[in-house]
Amino acid sequence: MSITTAPVVLTTREAAVLILTLNRPEVLNGLTDEVLDAVAEGCRAAAADDDVRVVVITGAGRGFCSGQDLRAGLDDGVADVSSHLRDHYVPMIRAIRELEKPVIASVNGVAAGAGMSLALACDFRIAAESASFIQAFVRIGLVPDAGSSYFLPRLVGTAKALELTMLGETVDSAEALRIGLVNKVVADDELAHATAEFASRLARGPRSVGLIKQLISKSLDNDLDSQLEREERAQAEAASSADCAEGVAAFMGKRPAQFTGN
Numbered sequence: 186m187s188i189t190t191a192p193v194v195l196t197t198r199e200a201a202v203l204i205l206t207l208n209r210p211e212v213l214n215g216l217t218d219e220v221l222d223a224v225a226e227g228c229r230a231a232a233a234d235d236d237v238r239v240v241v242i243t244g245a246g247r248g249f250c251s252g253q254d255l256r257a258g259l260d261d262g263v264a265d266v267s268s269h270l271r272d273h274y275v276p277m278i279r280a281i282r283e284l285e286k287p288v289i290a291s292v293n294g295v296a297a298g299a300g301m302s303l304a305l306a307c308d309f310r311i312a313a314e315s316a317s318f319i320q321a322f323v324r325i326g327l328v329p330d331a332g333s334s335y336f337l338p339r340l341v342g343t344a345k346a347l348e349l350t351m352l353g354e355t356v357d358s359a360e361a362l363r364i365g366l367v368n369k370v371v372a373d374d375e376l377a378h379a380t381a382e383f384a385s386r387l388a389r390g391p392r393s394v395g396l397i398k399q400l401i402s403k404s405l406d407n408d409l410d411s412q413l414e415r416e417e418r419a420q421a422e423a424a425s426s427a428d429c430a431e432g433v434a435a436f437m438g439k440r441p442a443q444f445t446g447n
């Protein structure tokens with residue numbers, strides 16, 4: 186008898202867009218080491234594949250991601266939690282941030298705890314109307330992890346970040362849009378289409394899109410002088426790209442540019 190188990194993360198390709206679908210719908214896509222490693226691996230694969238221009242992360246079923254799978258058990262002792270974070274959560278967050286290509290969280294349902302951290306680590310969040318966001322950590326006596334304490338104040342400001350993390354209340358999609366947590370909210374049955382449309386616009390962009398990601402990501406950590414230096418280096422690289430040559434030629438020729446990502 187052979188037992189087949191579905192992959193915990195489904196990987197699909199739509200033209201230049203790589204879609205990673207968290208696939209543990211029975212626990213609202215709770216995170217295990219296997220899921221965390223698979224998402225990190227998907228991002229690394231996207232980095233190595235010139236034909237992939239954009240990554241989308243979404244969830245199967247009615248949830249986006251419920252955070253750490255609490256049934257997998259929290260290890261006793263700080264040392265184990267620490268290594269769990271270091272060995273699995275941190276590499277996933279780094280893989281998303283270091284990827285020089287846009288990553289979109291297509292938030293189809295609840296994003297709780299580290300599931301919300303995962304959404305926050307992405308470059309864009311497109312939410313279904315029924316999506317919601319919960320800094321659930323405090324509800325079970327924990328602190329924000331997987332980057333939430335870094336990304337959240339940068340997106341919504343310190344006061345709102347403190348409110349969300351200390352009270353752990355549910356933020357619905359309309360409120361998420363109002364406070365700048367998400368880029369757009371669409372009807373539930375429009376989410377896949379709206380995400381694909383947004384992703385394909387990014388995928389048609391020039392090589393500089395990846396450089397812009399790195400510039401803006403670092404912006405709030407840097408002072409003006411170092412950011413001006415970073416811009417100089419990035420601009421030199423962008424200006425020598427084939428896509429820049431194409432962009433200028435298209436402008437002069439009064440025609441739409443055809444970028445290749447090179």
Ligand code: LHQ
Pocket residue numbers: 211212213215216251252253254255256257259266269270274295297298299300319321322324325327330
């Ligand atoms: C779940 C989960 C889940 C297992 C729903 N695990 N089964 C922590 C520790 C150490 C190191 C690393 O980092 C972390 C980071 C963290 O992420 S801590 C935060 C962990 N997440 C949570 O505390 C959220 C727990 N879940 C919930 O509060 C609710 O399920 C939410 C608000 C997400 C959704 O509520 P409902 O829509 O009412 O769904 P439900 O609660 O009925 O859940 C559906 C099923 O999914 C249910 O199973 P069942 O067999 O009864 O149908 C839940 O037990 C299961 N589930 N989240 N994280």
